[in-house]
Amino acid sequence: MKTLNHFKLIALLLVSMLFQVGSAQTAKSVVKNTALKNENYFQISPRGGFDTPFYSNNTPYIDYNSGLDIGLSVDYYWKWFGIGADVDYISNSPESTYPTQGLLNSRNILLTSFDLSENGIKRFFYGIGPDFKHQSSNGKWVYELNTRAGLSSIKGGRTELRETTTAPVPLGQLLNFHAGYNATNVVTAKAQVRVNYFFNNYFGVHAGAYYMRHFDVEEMTDPSLGITSSYQPFISTVGSNGQNVTTLDPKNGPVTRLKTSKSDISSIGVFAGISLKLTSNKTEKVCASCPIYxxxxxxxxxxxxxxxxxxxxxxxxxxxxxxxxxxxxxxxxxxxxxxxxxxxxxxxxxxxxxxxxxxxxxxxxxxxxxxxxxxxxTDLNFILKGKVVLCNSPKPLSDVSVNLKNLVIAEQKNTLTNDKGEFIFNVAKNSTYEVYGKKDSYFSQTETILTKDYDRNTTLFVKLEVCMEEADCGKAIGLKNILYDLDKYFIKEGAKKELNRLVRFMQDNPLINVEISSHTDSRASQEYNATLSQNRANAAVDYVVSQGIARNRIKGIGYGETQLLNNCGDGVDCSESQHQLNRRTEMKVICPN
The missing domain is CATH 2.60.40.10 (Immunoglobulins)
Structure with a gap:
């Protein structure tokens, strides 16, 4: 059974792959042999596959296993519409699942001997109905939906389980029974999808799947027993040794149906086969002397x-x-x-x-x-061709969710970068856009584009590069343009854009916590610098919290002049640009404990 289920899963995956490959071929292929694309033709399609049935006959301890399906379809198409007929032979096997291991009868006698008979079920279906198809541009791939209505015969399936420990057949107690089926002219409906690939104008292969339903199938009444179905209730308990014990219920006799009843039978299946096309379409002969256009x-x-x-x-x-x-x-x-x-x-x-x-x-x-x-x-808008890379390197980043935000009309668009880190947006004239990327554990730049700066008569493509830094825990990342007035620690308007970048990063990564650190140069006393840097770090934290970030996710630390990036310590003569390198604000992801 496990092997069979694995085979069915593989078959379903193959059908799905055929659909996807066929669609890709349709979208991108260039026609080289239009003779394959026929409009009116006969198609004969023999096939083989596996069928999984579902019987609703109220007999709880019988499973109806998957089995073989052999079929044939004959179809005639006029362009996209057609009519077809199907014939199917399906074989399934019932299996009694009544528990017999460690089974005690009502007198606590262990039953060790049983008689089991399981007869297979044969279904034969024939039906007709409309067809619908779609051909790829080169005619090699043909996708079909076939619908059928018709009649079936369903025969077999008698299942009988008796215990023979206390008495021989046929005197042993009847434990599980179903009389099976002997139904003819059962109304049946079937729908199937089929994907064909044609190697030439006449021969191809196909794969597909179907759903079939038989309506009001009458069950048999066994002529010798006079019943349709029966099973003996049982009680399951746990014994003193911890093992399960199953005992026939002494208070309740068998659950028996004396009269026949009607119920539906349905099944699903997968199949594969060959496709033979019979066409009278005239095809253009290829010759060396024919003109080429x-x-x-x-x-x-x-x-x-x-x-x-x-x-x-x-x-x-x-x-x-x-x-x-x-x-x-x-x-x-x-x-x-x-x-x-x-x-x-x-x-x-x-x-x-x-x-x-x-x-x-x-x-x-x-x-x-x-x-x-x-x-x-002729479109008057611009095309934004962008690329996302790792900061300070040419390495492209794929699968980045790139967000384009129109600051004029409050509109947003999203797309994913390809394996080269590339992305495309259509952007309107006279608008202002912000572009940033989103990827787990990456800290993105935010780029601003003013399309009013471009002339559509001379420019179609606006090119942009967005860089993202890996935000590994404990790694310091510089926040640019976080500037303060001399001896002050109030957040200036120009610094808010960079802090908003940090806010967006924390919103996109809700499980991380962040440290904001502020650093000064070595001028002034160490005590003064430590206090000033702590006040500046606190001001940055307060701003981020004011934008909706929980305070317990962010902390600020002022390091003063203790972490200089160069040798411009106390008493060292340095230029203003060298001191400026040490005056900075940084963020880093706090490593989990």
Whole structure:
């Protein structure tokens, strides 16, 4: 059973992977053999798989295990719609789960001998119904939804357990029993999804999953026993030795159903098989002397005239069907080969923003000459192309949640960096934005962008780099622009932006605690510097707390002149810039005890 369950799990994962791979192929592939994309055709699909049933027959001590499913589908499609028929043969095995180990009868006699018979259940289904399909642009991947309604026959499943310790068969006490099924013309519904991959115009493979339900299935009444089902209640206790003891209930006789009843049977299954396509569609023969037609599409910005790599381009016919698709290269160009001369529409998108379309007419195509067309990016907003790196290094940071905050209209957007640390946003003109990153245990810069400083006629891409520092516990990170007036410790307006960066870091990492430290240079006395730095650290803590951070998560320490970064101690002649290096405010994550 465990092996079978593992097999079913793997089969389901394979079906999911087929869907994902097929979708990726559809989105990015360029059509090279349009003959694969048929509209009207027959499809024959034999298959094999595993079926897991669910029986609701009120017999509690019988499990119906998974079994084999062998089936065949025959479908005919008109474009995306079709009609089909299914035939399925399904075999399941009932298994008695009535406890027999250490079982005592009502007279406390240990029952050691049993007679068990378990007959398999065979289900045979045939039905018809509508089909729905979607083909990838190259016709190789076909996704189907098949619905069926029909009739089934369900036979077998008789399960009987007797104890033969006190008397031989058939006199031994009946412990667990179900008469099984002998039902015909059972109304049945089935729905299945199927993913096909075609290697050529005629042959492919498929995988899928289904749900089937049989309605009002009548159970049998055993002709010799005159009952439909029965089981003997029992009592489970714990013996003096600590082991479980099961005793047949002396006060209650068997729970027996004399009359037949009707209940639903349902099942789910996974399958795989081959797909055979029978089509009368005319296909264009390939010959060495046939003329070759090509189409090259260049993506360009309307205002700056610069070429646009990574633009998605699709070529559609007059019916709106995608004939070919692709992505522009580093030169802003995508070339489509083996194009049949026709009237086409060329659409494009750059980072999900629609571009101005272009078109072709059939007489523009010339043999062995590539037809050149342009599509234009006309959006008046800018494209922010950013990158997140580790501070003081070129190392990119992936999976960073980048937040873009519009300070003019109170709008926020989020995106994740890719494996190169890159991210993209569309930003409006005449706006002010703040950009920062969020990643566990990283302290991000906050960058400000004023798009009013850019001219859309000369600039499309606004480039930005955001750096983040690893906030390891005990590691000091400098807070920039935390400046105080001479001998003062009040927080100035210019320092609030940097402290707000610390507030955001603590909000994004609610489980960490932080120390703010203030340092002075060596001028003035040690006692004075210690007091001044402590007052400045306290002022910074008070501001952070005023922004909603709990006071028990942050503490301030004034180190005075005890942690100089250079040799400018008492009595040493140093320049103002050297003293300035020592006057600083830092934060560090407090290490857990």
């Amino acid at each position: 090509s189409l090259a599409v260049t993506a360009r910005d309307k205002y700056t005239k610069e070429i646009l790599p990574q633009a998605d381009v699709v070529v559609k016919n007059l019916k709106g069907d995608v004939v070919q698709s692709g992505t522009t290269n580093t030169y802003g160009v995508v070339v489509f080969n083996n194009v049949t001369p026709d009237n086409y529409t060329i659409d494009g998108k750059l980072y999900d923003i629609k571009m101005e379309s272009n078109s072709t007419v059939s007489n523009e195509f010339k043999p062995k000459i590539t037809l050149q067309k342009e599509i234009l990016y």
